[in-house]
Amino acid sequence: xxxxHVDGVGRFSMLAQGALDEASSDINxxxxxxxxxxTGLYQIVLLVVCGLVNMSCAISTTxxxxxxxxxxxxxxxxxxxxxxxxxxxxxxxxLGAYFWGICGDLKGRRFVILGSMGMDTLFTIFSSLVQHVExxxxxxxxxxxxxxxxxxxxxxxxxxxxxxxxxDSYLLFLExxxxxxxxxxxxxxxxxxxxxxxxxxxxxxxFNAWRIFLLLTSIPSLIAFVLIFQYPETPRFLxxxxxxxxxxxxxxxxxxxxxxFTTVPYSVQIFTxxxxxxxxxxxxxxxxxxxxxxxxxxxxxKNGHITLFSKYFKNIIVACIIEFCLMASYITILVxxxxxxxxxxxxxxxxxxxxxxCTASEWHLKYNTVYTGLIVSVNAYLAALIVACSTxxxxxxxxxxxxxVDKKILLCMYLVYNVxxxxxxxxxxFIHIYIILKEI
Numbered sequence: 001x002x003x004x005h006v007d008g009v010g011r012f013s014m015l016a017q018g019a020l021d022e023a024s025s026d027i028n029x030x031x032x033x034x035x036x037x038x039t040g041l042y043q044i045v046l047l048v049v050c051g052l053v054n055m056s057c058a059i060s061t062t063x064x065x066x067x068x069x070x071x072x073x074x075x076x077x078x079x080x081x082x083x084x085x086x087x088x089x090x091x092x093x094x095l096g097a098y099f100w101g102i103c104g105d106l107k108g109r110r111f112v113i114l115g116s117m118g119m120d121t122l123f124t125i126f127s128s129l130v131q132h133v134e135x136x137x138x139x140x141x142x143x144x145x146x147x148x149x150x151x152x153x154x155x156x157x158x159x160x161x162x163x164x165x166x167x168d169s170y171l172l173f174l175e176x177x178x179x180x181x182x183x184x185x186x187x188x189x190x191x192x193x194x195x196x197x198x199x200x201x202x203x204x205x206x207f208n209a210w211r212i213f214l215l216l217t218s219i220p221s222l223i224a225f226v227l228i229f230q231y232p233e234t235p236r237f238l239x240x241x242x243x244x245x246x247x248x249x250x251x252x253x254x255x256x257x258x259x260x261f262t263t264v265p266y267s268v269q270i271f272t273x274x275x276x277x278x279x280x281x282x283x284x285x286x287x288x289x290x291x292x293x294x295x296x297x298x299x300x301x302k303n304g305h306i307t308l309f310s311k312y313f314k315n316i317i318v319a320c321i322i323e324f325c326l327m328a329s330y331i332t333i334l335v336x337x338x339x340x341x342x343x344x345x346x347x348x349x350x351x352x353x354x355x356x357x358c359t360a361s362e363w364h365l366k367y368n369t370v371y372t373g374l375i376v377s378v379n380a381y382l383a384a385l386i387v388a389c390s391t392x393x394x395x396x397x398x399x400x401x402x403x404x405v406d407k408k409i410l411l412c413m414y415l416v417y418n419v420x421x422x423x424x425x426x427x428x429x430f431i432h433i434y435i436i437l438k439e440i
Contacts (some may be wrong), residue, residue, distance in 0.1 A: 024033035038375040039166040040258030049171060050158040051229045052114060057151040058181025058308070060120055060143055061089055063217050065335035066381065067190040070210035075133040084337045088137050092144020100149030105304065106297070108241075110233045116149035124218035127213045132202070149200035150224075160234035161254070168407070172399040179395055181220075182334070182388035189213055190381035203305040242346030322411075334387055341380035351426075 068082045096397070103111045120143055127139035155171055162170050192213040200207040235254075238247035252266040309316070347363050398410065 003114065009036070033165065039163050039170075042167070042254045042257040043161055045171065046158060046161055046231065047174060049224075050154050050401075051174055051180075052176055052220060052227060053117065053150050053154045053224040054177040055156075055184065056117065056120065056179045056224045057147045059185045059217050059220055059235050060124065060147050061151075062185050062331075062335055063214060064089060066185060066193065066384070067210040067214060069339055069380065070193050070208075070385075074131075074206065074210075075136065077133070081133065082339060085140065088140035089144030089147070092141040092146070093148035094144075095141070096145035096148045096150070099145075100153065102301070103149070104153050104156065105301075108233045109153050109160065110228065110231065112149045112153040113157060113228050114225060116146050116151075116153070117228065119146035119223045120221040121218045121225060124221065125215060128214040128218075129207070131206065133317075141177060145222075145297050157234055160236040168402050170397050172395060172402060175397070176395045177393045179388060181390070182305070183385055184220075185382040186338070186384035186388065188216060190378055192216070193381070194378050223386070238350055315419065334384060337384040337387060338380040342384050347381060365419035390417075405409065 064085050068085060071077060073080070077282065099111050100116065103115070111208045123139050123142040123146060127143065130139060155174065158174055159167055159171055169174050179358065193209050195209050197209045197212060197350055199208070199212070232246075232250045232253075235247040240245075248268060251268065255266045343363075347359070350363075365420070402410065
């Protein structure tokens with residue numbers, strides 16, 4: 001058995017004799033002696049960095065919904081093709097979720113976030129330049145494929161830097177950055193897209209306002225990539241892969257940042273691997289024939305899948321159903337708000353009689369090829385901004401009360417509230433928003 005990684009760090013060089021027997025076989029992290037854990041400045045700064053990752057994912061997820069009214073003429077879109085484009089990122093998410101999950105276990109959480117943010121940046125830049133709707137669709141599927149990795153893994157990555165007592169509240173505040181991203185998207189679109197800026201206009205290439213907006217949405221992902229690059233892999237994953245010395249170095253760095261003025265050195269001297277960590281790490285030993293190494297890795301993956309879908313199958317199904325229902329109600333509304341209000345505003349320009357959203361949509365489907373002077377209303381993006389802002393108070397309240405209220409009770413309360421909101425008359429809801437906007 002090879003006892004060293006290619007970087008020279010001993011695989012079990014700090015394994016205390018007999019210490020492994022002291023650890024329970026169901027513990028999934030390395031055991032530390034004389035530990036001095038804590039949460040402080042390091043985690044607060046990392047919250048902002050991971051928050052920017054989460055915000056970038058939110059912006060990229062909904063960007064197509066903000067450009068679809070403006071791109072209607074350039075791509076010759078109708079309601080069906082707009083729906084297909086709006087669904088492109090989510091199709092990519094479905095395709096990418098399993099891939100990034102496997103990468104997260106094999107290559108690490110940091111690797112997934114870096115790959116995800118880098119791919120999202122490139123796909124976004126390319127999609128702002130393409131002139132054909134088919135290629136645009138493929139690139140936005142690529143965006144979804146990329147960002148689902150960071151969307152899911154950023155919570156795992158950040159959570160593995162937190163102590164159990166702080167994990168719930170910090171991860172909830174991380175969700176706050178998703179809400180901020182949902183606000184930045186329509187806010188930026190409200191400024192850029194209605195301006196109708198045209199930088200380049202020729203027979204074969206056009207670069208106008210909605211393409212500028214799309215290009216600008218790549219900047220948060222690029223910044224997130226650069227910032228995450230400065231941070232290490234999580235100490236928990238390093239322990240699993242046998243990098244005990246590296247794991248200790250990361251924890252020591254956290255200790256020093258959180259205790260800036262202390263003169264007491266980091267007290268952890270001995271790290272051990274538990275039975276589960278040794279079992280996981282045994283599938284990634286170097287210095288053996290290629291096919292045997294592949295077989296080992298596939299065995300680790302197979303055993304992991306067996307555990308996942310036998311022991312945790314019920315939990316997975318429940319979590320998937322909850323996530324599906326929440327996204328179906330929240331995201332579905334948000335991605336169509338700009339289009340619906342754009343139709344409403346264009347109807348009002350051509351008609352003086354009373355209107356509701358159904359009438360405006362029917363008129364749009366009938367006459368959108370006749371009237372060439374259709375515009376993208378600022379109010380369309382302002383309405384989306386208001387919908388996004390509505391989530392912030394609830395996130396803040398939940399982050400405060402989660403220490404005092406059972407998490408299952410909180411989840412049930414929010415699901416009941418979401419059902420009531422979903423069955424509410426959505427047409428009247430949008431009309432009320434429009435009336436409020438007109439009175440501001």
